[in-house]
Amino acid sequence: MITLENVSKKFNAFQAISSVSLHIQPGEIHGIIGASGAGKSTLLRLMNLLEIPDEGEVTVNGHTLTAMNSKQLREARKSIGMIFQHFNLAANKTVYGNVAVSLELAGFPKKQQRSRVMECLQFVGLEDYAQSYPAQLSGGQKQRVAIARALANKPQVLLCDEPTSALDPRTTAELLGVLEEISRLGVTIVIVSHEMNVIKSICSRVTVMADGKVYDTIERQPQGIVKKENRAQYFVDELKKDGEAGDA
Numbered sequence: 001m002i003t004l005e006n007v008s009k010k011f012n013a014f015q016a017i018s019s020v021s022l023h024i025q026p027g028e029i030h031g032i033i034g035a036s037g038a039g040k041s042t043l044l045r046l047m048n049l050l051e052i053p054d055e056g057e058v059t060v061n062g063h064t065l066t067a068m069n070s071k072q073l074r075e076a077r078k079s080i081g082m083i084f085q086h087f088n089l090a091a092n093k094t095v096y097g098n099v100a101v102s103l104e105l106a107g108f109p110k111k112q113q114r115s116r117v118m119e120c121l122q123f124v125g126l127e128d129y130a131q132s133y134p135a136q137l138s139g140g141q142k143q144r145v146a147i148a149r150a151l152a153n154k155p156q157v158l159l160c161d162e163p164t165s166a167l168d169p170r171t172t173a174e175l176l177g178v179l180e181e182i183s184r185l186g187v188t189i190v191i192v193s194h195e196m197n198v199i200k201s202i203c204s205r206v207t208v209m210a211d212g213k214v215y216d217t218i219e220r221q222p223q224g225i226v227k228k229e230n231r232a233q234y235f236v237d238e239l240k241k242d243g244e245a246g247d248a
């Protein structure tokens with residue numbers, strides 16, 4: 001679904017990505033993990049050409065993005081959604097407006113916009129918040145709006161850059177559940193995270209990055225998402241665990 005062939009990227013003299021080749025299969029949830037500065041976010045941004053590689057080829061769903069002109073690239077990007085750590089919502093637009101704008105930019109037929117926006121908000125459980133503004137929402141709800149926006153154009157690929165890093169553990173688990181549902185729709189998901197529990201819970205293949213290179217790619221059985229019904233108890237349980245480790 002996504003193929004990088006010998007992709008490199010420099011920022012001034014700094015080699016952020018060095019000749020990376022990677023193949024992400026259709027329908028998988030692929031994790032990218034590594035130390036801070038290893039090049040994870042840059043690698044993700046190379047997959048939709050938010051960063052233009054200095055060398056190498058990027059192909060998504062059979063289309064070589066690196067061979068496209070800007071008009072062709074705009075068209076190809078409709079099939080690639082993206083979400084970010086800090087949600088990147090427009091503060092002056094309602095929840096509805098934030099989702100609608102991605103349809104407008106993509107030239108989606110006006111008459112069908114309303115039903116598509118509401119369908120996406122329903123998918124993420126926010127249909128009652130259509131007229132709210134981002135400032136009125138929790139972090140988890142904001143990320144759901146960002147997901148609804150990313151899904152509006154029915155992408156085949158969803159790129160996620162540290163999607164849960166600003167969220168508490170319970171909200172993280174709920175968000176990962178939403179990503180699993182999206183995966184079940186057949187969308188290929190790539191998720192950059194420095195949180196090992198996030199990667200372990202939903203990823204079936206994981207690329208470990210180090211110094212701008214692929215250190216290894218691991219196939220694994222996702223552990224599943226541990227959902228805690230009682231948010232306060234989650235914190236108590238975690239703190240007690242730490243105490244036990246200290247006593248040992």
Ligand SMILES: Nc1ncnc2c1ncn2[C@@H]1O[C@H](COP(=O)(O)OP(=O)(O)OP(=O)(O)O)[C@@H](O)[C@H]1O
Nearest residue numbers: 011014016034035036037038039040041042043194
């Ligand atoms: N636009 C940019 N201009 C200059 N340097 C950059 C730019 N973007 C990234 N870098 C540098 O490239 C390296 C890789 O950055 P990247 O954000 O991809 O790493 P990361 O593994 O995602 O790190 P983190 O987990 O801290 O977000 C870092 O040293 C970073 O400072």
